[in-house]
Each structure stands twice: as C-alpha cells, then as structure tokens.
Amino acid sequence: EAQVTQNPRYLITVTGKKLTVTCSQNMNHEYMSWYRQDPGLGLRQIYYSMNVEVTDKGDVPEGYKVSRKEKRNFPLILESPSPNQTSLYFCASSTNRGSGNTQYFGPGTRLTVL
Amino acid sequence: GEDVEQSLFLSVREGDSSVINCTYTDSSSTYLYWYKQEPGAGLQLLTYIFSNMDMKQDQRLTVLLNKKDKHLSLRIADTQTGDSAIYFCAESLSGYSTLTFGKGTMLLVSP
Numbered sequence: 365e366a367q368v369t370q371n372p373r374y375l376i377t378v379t380g381k382k383l384t385v386t387c388s389q390n391m392n393h394e395y396m397s398w399y400r401q402d403p404g405l406g407l408r409q410i411y412y413s414m415n416v417e418v419t420d421k422g423d424v425p426e427g428y429k430v431s432r433k434e435k436r437n438f439p440l441i442l443e444s445p446s447p448n449q450t451s452l453y454f455c456a457s458s459t460n461r462g463s464g465n466t467q468y469f470g471p472g473t474r475l476t477v478l
Numbered sequence: 479g480e481d482v483e484q485s486l487f488l489s490v491r492e493g494d495s496s497v498i499n500c501t502y503t504d505s506s507s508t509y510l511y512w513y514k515q516e517p518g519a520g521l522q523l524l525t526y527i528f529s530n531m532d533m534k535q536d537q538r539l540t541v542l543l544n545k546k547d548k549h550l551s552l553r554i555a556d557t558q559t560g561d562s563a564i565y566f567c568a569e570s571l572s573g574y575s576t577l578t579f580g581k582g583t584m585l586l587v588s589p
Contacts, residue, residue: 368520397576397577399579404581405581406566406579406580406581406582407521407579408579409576409577412576422576454520454521456521466523466526467521467523467577468523469513469520469521469522470520471519471520472518472519472520
C-alpha cells in the first residue's frame, strides 16, 4: 500500500531536549516536505527536499533541521525544542515527474513542548 | 509573494449543495488543488485543476476556476454528514514546486 508514515504520532517533551520526527514513504517519490499546522494559520511549510541530498527552507524553517540521505526518508530534527514549536506536523511526498504535484500526506505528529 | 484566502467556516444541511470559495494572488499559479482533512487525520487530495481549465467535475465534486478573477470554488452536491471536514485550497507554480495553502474552510453538515 502506497503511504507516508510518521513516527511518533504523539510526543510530549520538555524545552531543550533534542528530538527527531521520522518520515518515510514507499512510493519512490523525489519530493518530500514538512509542514506545521496551527489553528488560524493553516499549513506552513518548514523545509522541503527535491531529491536526495537536496534540501531547501520553506516559510518557517527557524528552529528545525532536516536531512535527506536516502530517497525514502526525510527526518525532521528539533535540536532545542521550544514551546512555540508545539504544533501538528505533517510530512508529505510527491513525484517530480508528470503533472499535478499530487502530494501524499502522512497522518501527522502532534508535538507538545512544555 | 503567493497568498491564498478562504472563508473560515461554512454550515449546510444534509442534502444541500456546498460551495467553498478560494482566491489566490499569484497569476503564475499553474495548478490549483482542493484537499480534505477529517478530524485527527492527514490531508487527502480531493481534486486538482490546471490553470488552462475552467471546470472539472468528479462525481459529486465540481471545481470552477475563474482565472481572470483568480477565484477557485469547490461545489459538493448532495452534501452528506461524512463531508464534514476542513477543506484546504492550495496552489503551486509548477508540477513539482511548493504548495501554498489557504487557512482552510471548516464545513459542518447538519442532519
């Protein structure tokens, strides 16, 4: 089954404790992206990757890091989480080929930073 | 920069038609999308339309695009309670560029 998986689905942590949210897709997609969703703000892009070893900042990259060492994985790293990073995070992937840019979304990771 | 605007809330009765509207600012937008987010779930692509099209129909869904006014709408015929969700309009400049989302319209369908 074609899917995007994220782990963990829920996480409560404390300020300053490094964490990683994993994202994996099994569709051989080149493009992967991280979004955060906040009430009243919709989805905002954090980082994206057009292919392996190619990453770029989105609209709200501050406080986040990503890596793309393999095509299927695109982890989101919070080196020193802060309460303003409490949010719902979505990973998405799509192919760079063809038309339509159909992005497939993961189920989301709800992060609370105390 | 790109901006996508949607009304925040729509309430309809079961069986009625729902129309969710969206406006965008970038005339270079090539693809326009509608995504659905059910409670506690990720986003699901409903449909998309190329900028050279005026209309696209897919079962109960009809997308209308007025490129001159940069206005996109999603019409859901015979709305059901299972259609209650948040609907996001999004646009991109090319087939594989970043999506810019609106803030979402919460559709509430009452029996």
